[in-house]
């Protein structure tokens with residue numbers, strides 16, 4: 616059986632749901648498609664993630680408009696990936712915030728990533744013709760950035776937890792509500808994409824820093840909202856387990872001088888029983904194993920995915 620390239624055959628529209636997580640705290644979930652978030656300040660709105668196109672970001676904003684008419688002052692980009700950044704124009708925000716490594720990655724590979732992701736996930740790029748160009752952060756930071764929400768609404772803390780899904784992931788933390796928007800650093804019942812990741816840092820220290828917030832509600836990059844401490848811990852553990860299995864399986868094949876294809880088959884076989892039916896598992900695995908293989912070869916900074924390299928790796932591993 617020939618597996619269709621990445622998510623190119625995933626054309627069924629997902630139901631998009633606005634979930635109210637607290638007073639003026641919202642999540643967009645979409646049955647395993649990328650999640651987003653929003654937090655009300657006293658007289659403005661902060662949006663977490665910008666979706667892939669202005670059309671899709673505008674649909675999310677329409678749902679928010681049922682609850683609030685406050686203007687969007689801040690858009691927070693959790694990381695550089697196209698499906699989470701290119702829709703930003705729809706918000707008309709004053710400030711676009713990201714980690715400094717996210718700005719670096721957009722400059723270095725934003726164009727290639729756009730083309731790569733549009734090819735892998737065409738359904739997520741509905742309305743792509745209206746994307747005005749790359750989304751550039753107007754403010755960057757390295758460690759922490761606090762947004763004072765005004766009135767008695769407290770603060771929203773943007774924090775870097777270390778290298779993980781990319782070199783520049785950040786999370787958004789509401790200490791008052793104990794809500795954490797974790798971006799793609801944590802997935803809740805969805806497969807991990809690790810094609811641009813730092814597997815060792817992510818599993819060894821970054822997830823620990825994410826857990827230290829002690830969140831009671833966690834919105835991951837994809838999948839359902841984790842509600843309650845047990846569900847939050849389970850989501851973080853599921854993410855760690857995926858990385859641990861990949862490192863063990865791919866690491867063993869690499870250490871004995873095996874081939875990339877053997878590493879792919881070993882990792883796929885080990886993860887499939889638990890993760891195989893979750894969103895984007897088959898799509899991600901070739902890119903994940905290739906990146907981990909590169910890391911084991913000593914390639915620290917992820918190689919750039921292009922539409923052609925995507926097809927070549929897919930052909931080598933999934934066919």
Ligand SMILES: [Zn+2]
Pocket residue numbers: 694696780799808
């Ligand atoms: Zn991502």
